[in-house]
Amino acid sequence: MNIFEALRQEHEIQRDLVKKLVETHGDTEERKKIFTQLKHELAIHADAEERHFYIPLIKKDMTQEKARHSVAEHHEMDELVEQLEDAEMSASNWLKIAKDLEHKVTHHLDEEEHEVFQMAGKVLTEKQKLSLADDYNKAITKNR
Numbered sequence: 001m002n003i004f005e006a007l008r009q010e011h012e013i014q015r016d017l018v019k020k021l022v023e024t025h026g027d028t029e030e031r032k033k034i035f036t037q038l039k040h041e042l043a044i045h046a047d048a049e050e051r052h053f054y055i056p057l058i059k060k061d062m063t064q065e066k067a068r069h070s071v072a073e074h075h076e077m078d079e080l081v082e083q084l085e086d087a088e089m090s091a092s093n094w095l096k097i098a099k100d101l102e103h104k105v106t107h108h109l110d111e112e113e114h115e116v117f118q119m120a121g122k123v124l125t126e127k128q129k130l131s132l133a134d135d136y137n138k139a140i141t142k143n144r
């Protein structure tokens with residue numbers, strides 16, 4: 001498995017969870033459960049992805065700007081997660097913020113897969129693509 005395949009696996013989990021989250025209603029166990037899972041997945045993925053994908057990309061001229069942009073989006077997603085934690089689950093505002101998060105996450109994953117991966121494919125060596133996948137997978141397994 002290379003780093004792109006490893007990241008894509010996690011992206012699918014996130015896509016599934018945000019989609020489920022916006023289909024939940026009010027202050028329910030279902031909404032709490034999915035939000036907790038999504039929050040955890042976003043956190044462990046962003047952490048491992050920054051360490052084992054974006055740090056090597058920030059070191060290369062060609063990918064530096066894209067890598068910084070993606071890391072900034074991780075922070076924007078964190079802020080939306082914090083807003084959801086502060087809002088009342090029963091309020092209509094909660095779903096509005098959840099939909100903002102869904103858009104942000106979907107846009108971010110698409111941009112990574114369609115733009116960042118292409119550029120990264122050119123700057124990383126084949127050996128790096130494999131060793132980064134190993135490091136990334138270890139970090140995820142440790143935190144899951």
Ligand SMILES: [Fe+2]
Pocket residue numbers: 046049070074108112
């Ligand atoms: Fe990301």
Ligand SMILES: [Fe+2]
Pocket residue numbers: 007011045049109112
């Ligand atoms: Fe990602």
